[in-house]
Amino acid sequence: MVKKLIDHAMNRRVGRRDFLKGAAAAGAVGAFPAIITRSAFAADKPTVVNSIRSLSNPYHATWNAGGAAFANSVGTDYVTLVTEGNSEKGIADIKAILAKTGGNCVVNVDPNDSPDARPIVEACKDAGAYVVTQWNKPADLHPWDYDPNYVAHISFDGVPYGKAMAETLIKAMGGKGGIVALGGIESNTPAIARKAGLMEALEANPDVELLDFQVANWSETEALEKTNAWLTQFGDQIAGIWAANDGMALAAVEALRADGRAGTVPVTGIDGIQLAVEAILNGEMAGTVAWDPFWQGGMGLSIGYHAKTGEFDPTTEPKDHREFYGKGVIITADSAQSYFDTNIAAEPTLDWNDIWGRVNGQIVY
Amino acid sequence: MSLDTSASATESGAAPRPRRWRIASWAPVIVLVALCIIIGLINPNFFSFGNFVRMSQTAMIPLVLGLGATFIILMGSIDLSVEGILTLGAVILSMLVLNGANANDLGIFGIFIVLAVGASVGFINGVIHVRLKVPSFMTTLGVWFIGVGVANALLGGMATRINSPLIRGLAIDRFLGFPWGVWLALLCFVIALIIQNYTRLGRYIYALGGGEELAELSGIPVGRVRIMTFTLAGIFYAVGGILAAAQLGLGNAQIGNGRLFTTITAVVVGGTALTGGRGGVHQTLIGVLIVVVLNNGMVLMGVKPSVQIGVQGLMIIAAVALSIDRKLIRIVK
Numbered sequence: 001m002v003k004k005l006i007d008h009a010m011n012r013r014v015g016r017r018d019f020l021k022g023a024a025a026a027g028a029v030g031a032f033p034a035i036i037t038r039s040a041f042a043a044d045k046p047t048v049v050n051s052i053r054s055l056s057n058p059y060h061a062t063w064n065a066g067g068a069a070f071a072n073s074v075g076t077d078y079v080t081l082v083t084e085g086n087s088e089k090g091i092a093d094i095k096a097i098l099a100k101t102g103g104n105c106v107v108n109v110d111p112n113d114s115p116d117a118r119p120i121v122e123a124c125k126d127a128g129a130y131v132v133t134q135w136n137k138p139a140d141l142h143p144w145d146y147d148p149n150y151v152a153h154i155s156f157d158g159v160p161y162g163k164a165m166a167e168t169l170i171k172a173m174g175g176k177g178g179i180v181a182l183g184g185i186e187s188n189t190p191a192i193a194r195k196a197g198l199m200e201a202l203e204a205n206p207d208v209e210l211l212d213f214q215v216a217n218w219s220e221t222e223a224l225e226k227t228n229a230w231l232t233q234f235g236d237q238i239a240g241i242w243a244a245n246d247g248m249a250l251a252a253v254e255a256l257r258a259d260g261r262a263g264t265v266p267v268t269g270i271d272g273i274q275l276a277v278e279a280i281l282n283g284e285m286a287g288t289v290a291w292d293p294f295w296q297g298g299m300g301l302s303i304g305y306h307a308k309t310g311e312f313d314p315t316t317e318p319k320d321h322r323e324f325y326g327k328g329v330i331i332t333a334d335s336a337q338s339y340f341d342t343n344i345a346a347e348p349t350l351d352w353n354d355i356w357g358r359v360n361g362q363i364v365y
Numbered sequence: 366m367s368l369d370t371s372a373s374a375t376e377s378g379a380a381p382r383p384r385r386w387r388i389a390s391w392a393p394v395i396v397l398v399a400l401c402i403i404i405g406l407i408n409p410n411f412f413s414f415g416n417f418v419r420m421s422q423t424a425m426i427p428l429v430l431g432l433g434a435t436f437i438i439l440m441g442s443i444d445l446s447v448e449g450i451l452t453l454g455a456v457i458l459s460m461l462v463l464n465g466a467n468a469n470d471l472g473i474f475g476i477f478i479v480l481a482v483g484a485s486v487g488f489i490n491g492v493i494h495v496r497l498k499v500p501s502f503m504t505t506l507g508v509w510f511i512g513v514g515v516a517n518a519l520l521g522g523m524a525t526r527i528n529s530p531l532i533r534g535l536a537i538d539r540f541l542g543f544p545w546g547v548w549l550a551l552l553c554f555v556i557a558l559i560i561q562n563y564t565r566l567g568r569y570i571y572a573l574g575g576g577e578e579l580a581e582l583s584g585i586p587v588g589r590v591r592i593m594t595f596t597l598a599g600i601f602y603a604v605g606g607i608l609a610a611a612q613l614g615l616g617n618a619q620i621g622n623g624r625l626f627t628t629i630t631a632v633v634v635g636g637t638a639l640t641g642g643r644g645g646v647h648q649t650l651i652g653v654l655i656v657v658v659l660n661n662g663m664v665l666m667g668v669k670p671s672v673q674i675g676v677q678g679l680m681i682i683a684a685v686a687l688s689i690d691r692k693l694i695r696i697v698k
Contacts, residue, residue, distance in 0.1 A: 058523050186671060215670035219622050220613055225423050229664035232416040233408065247619070254614055258422060258536055258544065275524055275615065278465075 045076040046130075046308050047101050048301045051094055051109040051120075054082050058273055059293050060110075066297030067108065070352050074305065079105075083112045091116060095123050103127035106308050108300030111136045117153075125149040130308040132300040139365040143322040148314045151307045154300060155363055157325045158190045158270075161289040162197025162244070164330050165268040168287035169240045172266035176207035177239025180230050182216045182223050182252065184244040191218075194244045194270060211237060216248050223248035227255035241267045246276035246288055253284045272331060274344050280336040289328040290339065294348050295358065296326070302352040312355075320362035327358040392687055393636050393651045400655065404662035411665055414542065421543055422536070424657040425550035426608050430628040431635075431649040432557040433601030436594050438632055440573045441641025442494070442501035447628050448621035449512025450486050450599055454479045454606025456516040459616025462529035472531050480603050486512060487599020491592030509625075517618040524617035527610055535611035546608050553604055557646040560597070570594055574641030630677060631656045634684040656680075 050067040052060040064080050071078030079097060083090030090112045097105060107124055109131065111117045117137035124131040125146050134154045143150040169179065181198055184191030195213070202210055211234050216222040223243065230238060241256075243249035249269030256262040263284050269276050272290025279285040307314045314322070331339050342348055351357070405411045430447055437444040460467060461475035471478070486508060494504040527533060535546040561567040569590045572580040581587045605624070610616050635652025637644025659680065663673050 061523075183670075212664075212667070213670075214664065217623075220617075220620065221609070221623055224612065225660065226664060228419040228423060229661050232410050232413065232419055232661070233665050235410075250615070251613060254536075254612065257614075258419075258612075273524070275526060278526070 045074070046305065047077045047079060047097070047105040048074075048305060049079045049081060049094070049097055049105055049107045050297055050301065051081040051083065051090060051107060051111075052297075053110065053112060054084055055080070059271075059291075063110070063293040063297035065347065066294035066299075066350075067301055069294070069347065069350075070298035070301045070305075073352050076305075085112060087112045087116045091119050091123070094120055098123055098127040098129055101129070103129045105129045106301055106304035107131045108134070108297070108304060110134045110296075114138050117141055121146050121150045130304040132304045134296055134300055143314070144319065148307065151304050151314045152321065153323045153363070154296070154326050155324075156291055156328060157360070157363075158193025159197040159200070161270060161328050161330070162194035163201045164197070165194075165270055165287055165289060166198045166201030166242055168330070168332055169242050169266055169268045170201065170205050170208050172286040173208070173240045175205070178209045178211040178234065178237040179240040179242055180211050180227070180234065180238055181213045182226060182241070182243040182248045183213060184215070184218045184248075186215050188218075191215075191244055198242055216243075216251075218245055218247060220247045220251040223251035224255050227252045228258075231255065231259050238265060240265060240286075243267065243269050245269055246271040246273045249285060249288070250275055250279060253279060257284075272329065272339075277331060277336055277340050277344060280331060280333055281340065283333070287330065287332040289330055290343070291326075291328050292343075292348075294343070295350060298350060298352060299355065299358070303355045306353075306355055321356055321359060323363045325360040325363055327360045393634065393648060393655060393684075397651055397655050397658065400658050400662065404658065404665060408662075408665040411662065416661070418543055420657050420661050421547045422612070423661065424653050425544075425547050426605050426612070426624070427627050427631050427656065428550045428650065428653045429553045429601050429608065430605040430624060431631045431653050432553055432646050433598035433605075434628050434632050435557075435635075435637055435644065435646050435649045436561075436570055437501070437598050438637050438639060439570050439641055439644060440591065440594060441577070441639075442591070443629075443639075444490070444501065444505045444595070444598055445625060446486070446490055446505040446508040446512060446599075447602055447605075447625045449509035450483050450602035451606040451609060451624055452516045452618055452621035453486065453512040454483050454603040455610035455620045456519055456525075456616040456618065457482055458532065458607055458610050459525040459527050460519065462527060462532050464528055464616075465526035466523075470529070472529065475529075475532075476607060479607055480600055483599040483601075483603020483606070484596050485599070487596040487602070488592065490599065491595030494595065495588040495591050513618060513621065520616070520618060524615045526615050532607070532611045533614060535608060536614070546611055549604070550608065553601065554646065554650060557601070561646050566590065566593055566597075571642060574643070576642075626677075627656060630681045630684075633681055636684070636687075639685065652684075 048067065048071050050064060052063055055061050055064060067080065068078055081090070081093040081097065094107060094109070107129055109120055111120060111133060114136045115138060117133050118141055121131055121133070121141065128149070130149055130151050132152050132154065137153055143152055183195050202208060212230060214226045216226050227241065241249070241252045243252055246269035249267050252267050253262055256265055266286035267284070268286050269288045272288050276285055276288045280287065306312055329339065410416060430451065434444055434447060458475055458479045461469050461471045461478060463470045490505055490508050493499055494501050535549065536544055538545055540548060569580070569585050572583070572585055573587060573590060577587060609620050613620065631652040632649050633639065633652070634655050635644065635648035635650070637648055659676070660673070663676065
């Protein structure tokens, strides 16, 4: 049977040329910009555009849902552009949509890489469109240098949330004991900031000892292996585990489970993914922080839309409305159920007119 | 200098070479024993039963992946699709058995389907490599990305929690103190050993690695052997996917990250030559143990995280340098 199958494959005359032709055709189809249009372009209201990395991770999928919800609330056309991790594609797709709408659009972009922000902002200014950037931009590129088109830049500060999670952990441990900590990629900005927050919390709590800090590179597998080794090294000394993101935190929970200790040693993460919220509900994790991508996807557009339609003038706004840190949502055992009900089980309802409601201070470079 | 080499070349013509080979093939075992002693002296916890169980849990996945990769490397080819097939297997498994996302509950049939998927992807690897004459390096690189891509598309970037007691039991339930997954990995090892030593396929693989043209002239169906070997490797990677999903209790598209590096390191450190024809699955077992013991030991000894990855890199270069018989190789590319 197997032999026959192999023989068949061996004797099939698929020429290499045929194969290459097929591959070329597939490539040509893929080269079309991934513009997902919801309906025909309306002439008057500005089109709202989200540019994100992909729709294949929960974070950006939720971001996209937020954008669609905002567009729905004002009754305008909504377009999603995906970069698939390719900066050139990201910039080219934005230029294409600027040309298509004649500049009558609002762009909310999570640039693939920091340097991409500059050409994107310049293209929007030239076309007369309004743009909001999030997470990534060069430190010397400021919204007020591109008045009025570059409305705002939004980011999140890892330090207070790394600290808040450490405090949640210490509280769950009863204020004393030994903890181990799993960090993200060493050179990664959020990883550095979250670790700094952990260290601040440890300084304020001298009864808590950091037994070891290891880098698990945001990887579940590595986090599981490191936690396993710690269970040998420190055994019962481990009273809590702090992780720089939810994936690593969940892996630590699995290592504890194999040891029969899941639920007895508190674990905290950051990011607010669904499985982490469920683990908090089960009592296996103590806390996480949700960045609320639904808010990022919708509110980024809302800020740009309100500026574009003249409801506020970006040029007169203070600097802490132009370059600001957003607020994360801290989720602990007390708030997990209500967060789950309003954000995961159902689509969240946000007031899209409350555009400065989550301003958490001006970004410091 | 030139006098020296010519002198040693004439000497090595007869008796000394076999002995040098024997030492080279025992080197990994010596390294493993030395590592255990050093780490045990620094941290006596290393020799606790609990730590052996934890290390065996860490070793089970690299072992089954290494078994598959060993056969490919023995042929003188390379397989980079480890992470692709593992990820695809883990994701498909998480969607077929009792899980948190849909109503499927196929249990053991889910496992068989995943093994079949692994075999088919491996088969595709082999067919593209043999029929289209694409080098194994490029073929498997492509299949790696296709596998991860399909897994990503299946889940839409989300993670699926596995609730099936059968699958979770592989990581949690124990027999004689060790999780069932470890026993499954050992069973795979025995099967691989039998294939390697007592089947025609196993002997043909060595023949191909030793000299493919000679093997072809001797009437060995070279293309068929290659396709079957890639198919076999695909099944082992799928087992790795099942174990990975069992261990983390979920399937997601990032589950395979970093597995390829550990797999190739383990195979090479065990003493299987990248040039093909020398080594075997028994040596891969030693290689996996060296990698796992070293990683475990570095954490136990409190080595800085930034140093750990560098040590792995040094180890892979040192292992290849030790395993190469420089007298047989004139050109290195």
